[in-house]
Amino acid sequence: MTQTVPRASATATPADALAAGIGFLRREQDRAGWWKGELATNVTMDAEDLLLRHFLGILTPQAAEESARWIRSQQRADGTWATFPGGPADLSTTVEAFVALRLAGDPADAPWLTPSAEFIRDQGGIEAARVFTRIWLALVGQWSWDDLPNLPPELVFLPSWFPLNVYDFACWARQTIVPLTVVSTLRPVRPLPFDVAELRTGKRPPKTRTPWTWDGMFQNLDTALHAYAKLPFNPIRKAALKQAAEWILARQEADGSWGGIQPPWVYSILALHLLGYPLDHPAVKAGIAGLDGFTIREETDQGWLRRLEACQSPVWDTALAMTALLDAGVSAGDEMLVRATDWLLGEEIRVPGDWTVRRPSLAPGGFAFEFANDGYPDTDDTAEVVLALRRMGKPDHLRIRGAVDRSVAWLEGMQSRDGGWGAFDADNTQVLTTKLSFCDFGAVIDPPSADVTAHVVEMLAAEGKTGTRECRRGVQWLLDHQEDDGSWFGRWGANYVYGTGAVVPALTAAGIPRSSPRVRRAVRWLAEHQNADGGWGEDLRSYRDREWAGRGDSTPSQTAWALLALLAAGERESEVVTRGVEWLCARQRPDGGWDEDKHTGTGFPGDFYLSYHLYRVVFPLSALGRYVRGGS
Incomplete structure (x- = not known):
């Protein structure tokens, strides 16, 4: 499926798009240091x-x-x-x-x-x-x-x-x-x-x-x-x-x-x-x-x-915005990143929550999704916060390192027995609960998922922990859960494009060669599902009907997810990547943002979906930044 969208700037270069996107996020930051897009449902x-x-x-x-x-x-x-x-x-x-x-x-x-x-x-x-x-x-x-x-x-x-x-x-x-x-x-x-x-x-x-x-x-x-x-x-x-x-x-x-x-x-x-x-x-x-x-x-x-709003996502949005700005070349010493760092550090959770029922001896740590959710830090947010904070330096080096080290230890302890990571709990896989007659809407258990596991693995690799048992088991979990067509299922984002966009960067960061058959299959799947207009999209019906996997109108966030995977796989010079980058540049608004009228976030697969209004900016900015600056 394709979508005809008028070009906002036919002459915009990736560097121009980066500058405009940085300006957009600079204007959208709250004085306290955080970013938060609307969470629509x-x-x-x-x-x-x-x-x-x-x-x-x-x-x-x-x-x-x-x-x-x-x-x-x-x-x-x-x-x-x-x-x-x-x-x-x-x-x-x-x-x-x-x-x-x-x-x-x-x-x-x-x-x-x-x-x-x-x-x-x-x-x-x-x-x-x-x-x-x-x-x-x-x-x-x-x-x-x-x-x-x-x-x-x-x-x-x-x-x-x-x-x-x-x-x-x-x-x-x-x-x-x-x-x-x-x-x-x-x-x-x-x-x-x-x-x-x-x-x-x-x-x-x-x-x-x-x-x-x-x-x-x-x-x-x-x-x-x-x-x-x-x-x-x-x-x-x-x-x-x-x-x-x-x-x-x-x-x-x-x-x-x-x-x-x-x-x-x-x-x-x-x-x-x-x-x-x-x-x-x-x-x-x-x-x-x-x-x-x-x-x-x-x-x-x-x-x-x-x-x-069903929920609010300031910690998640702030971590992703920081990563996007750093990918785009903004200095770690930039005042807006320093303010964001200070705000994030104040959100660290140092008290126990329900997760201790399964991990009673694990020390508290990590970050939640919302402004106030001390009882439920989650592994996905924590991994993304660590990936952002670890790239920041002075004047808060020791304070940052303390939060990062506590978060890493907490994440390692939250690994499930099968080697993957769920979002909020370890080993929350009791399928008997799904048989109850009132469980006819939404997921009621929190088993490991490819996207969350990938984010944790990518974080462990960034921390130099690719040789640890936790990272090796996480990588094996990801390899074991690759779909036959080369993609990965996305639990918290739509859907196979999101899962694949998360897993490929994690695997390559963890040492899986770009030439690996697993990586090449993923690259082939993404190339086969690029729309005629150069972008990527996936309709949410793919959660119920596999025929929709990788099919849908192109969106900025999903196009960026595909590009992040392809760049990690070493495809920067390919025509597929070039066309995807051109799609993003051509559709950027004059104010540096992008329009996205689709929901690309997932609450409950098959039942409840979300539109993260900042996704349409942070992920394209990361993808364009890594493209321009040669990162992966």
């Missing part, structure tokens, strides 16, 4: 925000009107909503958007909602929506709690060695599940001032599965848990609810969030509220106020738009 964030505020009794007409205006602006021509721009219609997203617009005052027979309702019914109605959508419907009286999976709060009592304990789930999942056990146990209802009967089909739920299958066993378990929940006197449950509240409160971050991400955040607010914590309780008040800090308001010709 789909309208479920905004729909659920309206439903939350309705439930808590704090929804204002202004918030409803501005959010509704944003939700309408994202509607597809056929009246539906998708999970990413240009993607297919999605049932659950359309259900949540429809209900939110009705809550904001849109009539059911509005011309823009009539086709939405028709689509929902054609797809099976709200009966076919995902579990999390039906939980929101139950909260507002449009679905029965009896027809939802039961989540017992007694889960918090299970020891870490017991199957299905909360630490078997990925950090984002466990922080969502614990508060949901409270919500689903207390089964609250705050009715909407309308009904959504037009979204129902009346179809009966599926029959019980065969008992000896996983689905059947968990369905029978769910039936037993529903019966257990109806016991008239249950002191164990009372104690479990109290323990769940303490577990939730212990994990609230300084900015009021939980994990710095929307799902655990909103469910934790709901859980505490239902347990009797008033809206002016410090924890609840901070949680609600923190959501406002994730809210973006934008003035347009149609009026103010209001949208919610």
